[in-house]
Amino acid sequence: MTPPKAATLHDVAREAGVSLITASRALSNPGVVSAKTIAKVQAAVDATGYIPNLLAGGLKSKRSLMVAGVVPALAVSQFLPTVQSLTNELSAAGYQLLLGQTNYDPDVEASVLNTMIGRQPDGIVITGLVQSEAARDKLRRSRIPVVETWDLSDQPIDKLVGFSHQKVGNALGEYFLKKGWTHIGIASGSDHRARMRRDGFIAALGREVPTAFVSPPSNLERGRRALADLLALEPRLDAVCCSSDQLAHGVMVEAQARGLRIPQDLAICGFGNADFSAHMVPSITTVHVDGPDIGRLAARLIIDQCRGAPIAESIIDVGFRIVERESTAG
Amino acid sequence: MTPPKAATLHDVAREAGVSLITASRALSNPGVVSAKTIAKVQAAVDATGYIPNLLAGGLKSKRSLMVAGVVPALAVSQFLPTVQSLTNELSAAGYQLLLGQTNYDPDVEASVLNTMIGRQPDGIVITGLVQSEAARDKLRRSRIPVVETWDLSDQPIDKLVGFSHQKVGNALGEYFLKKGWTHIGIASGSDHRARMRRDGFIAALGREVPTAFVSPPSNLERGRRALADLLALEPRLDAVCCSSDQLAHGVMVEAQARGLRIPQDLAICGFGNADFSAHMVPSITTVHVDGPDIGRLAARLIIDQCRGAPIAESIIDVGFRIVERESTAG
DNA sequence: CTGTTAGCGCCTTCAC
């Protein structure tokens, strides 16, 4: 009963008694075909179980209806809302997401991007700025719309949706200064963006700060360990700035396990405004960034360009804001 | 300086002074080409910045080197390790992952699968069992290898890597019985798999259990709310079985906020063995499932089939195990 | 509104 081969547009056209191109138009450009013909073609599609071969269509039309998305690692929960909204936004416009992971390795990143380009996506969305000059050059020469995200630069490859990690660090540093804590520590991821925030923080404070660096993934366990390390460096520690809410959570658990009161004995601040942070006891002060919006804007930039719509601005700073909660209150 | 058009294999062949097909073979089947020719072609590739068009290759060769992955929602952290290892495993074998989200909607699922089939992936990996019979039929007729995951069935569409949620529920029910708790509650996601676990749990207990259903996403906030609801139903509550560690975390926070001691006043059990669960205070009892392994096995099933390797078994039960920790100890 | 023609860029099949 199952047909030996999948139906092609050719079969549909024959079944409907029209030419190949008419069948094609009935499906992908119904405006220019008579209603009666469309009905015939539609009936033939149902009868044959036809599913269009998007590979072939893409080859000819130069529109693959795919967008490549590249993240360091999917498990970096920070980027998840961005990828999720990116996928949904693309999907609504008929695009599919091709996913790549770099595992924070520049060589892997270059090779992933290379393969991605070969698939002729209609756009490429990258988390962070592409580091290697060779890869940047290849991307530019590919003429594929590129959106770098979650960071800021005056010289993106093409377009950019992000914010300044330096400024986040500055803002946090000033906040910590204002609070008057005297023995501050940092629990920081080892990736480029976390280091940028740390640099900004230190610049605002105007002095070095004891730091526990954490290799990815930043999670609760490593947060606990980071606080242990910081307390070994500085027993009088009274505030910790963490590069993610997951780390902050770990610092909080470790602090409570040691009988420290939060924020009286130890103030804690995170980054990313994870879904749990507002609902912990005590709730966690953090930096809010609109992840879903980054994904949405990146999708729009690409879709608009593909449709020939004018692009208002190609560098979008979505900003950020410090959300003060109980873990640093008072 | 930038070339007006991307280089094609044609350009490479001309540059290298060989025929088109020789250039093609030098790149994709070097075994049958002389070393000298390969070197010439390689030089031409570097000179032109050639990147193979995988769309065109896939059209002719019937191997797109893409695998489709379908999840309910990316933010369901349960599946993340699976998707991450799936992506890495595929990537190592030269495959790319095409991502789709169903948002737990059967209609969206059907339409996403349809589009996926149209892209001619070499395999499709789906989280959960495909519900709609129409979609199952289309998948079968597409002749694309399909792997359903994170569930069990004797009649998968094609292949399957998962475990029995019914049995997880049974095992948890028996564990709760053995512990002798008398006023048990359930905080459960509303999705199909969470309901299956709940059914198994109730079957093992042999009586109905007060339940707070939680619509997706299951997170800390909804866990807190779930405990509040359960306590309203049953003030003498002494144990809660949760359908995820995120919910369990929320139940724990809410319990502690109400001055309940864990596990003395309230025992808590989760599901999924999230990365934080082992390191909380108290640590959270949970059910461990090897998510990365599911992704790895699914990738292997597809890659092996594509390479014509014999498939040992097409239904793999990866099992599970209850991990007892402090939140139910004593 | 519909049809004919000519490829998209590459790989399979066959020859040499």
Next chain:
DNA sequence: GTGAAGGCGCTAACAG
């Protein structure tokens, strides 16, 4: 070991 045709399935471009 290398090369010359032909076509994968579809859609732009131009006719009618």
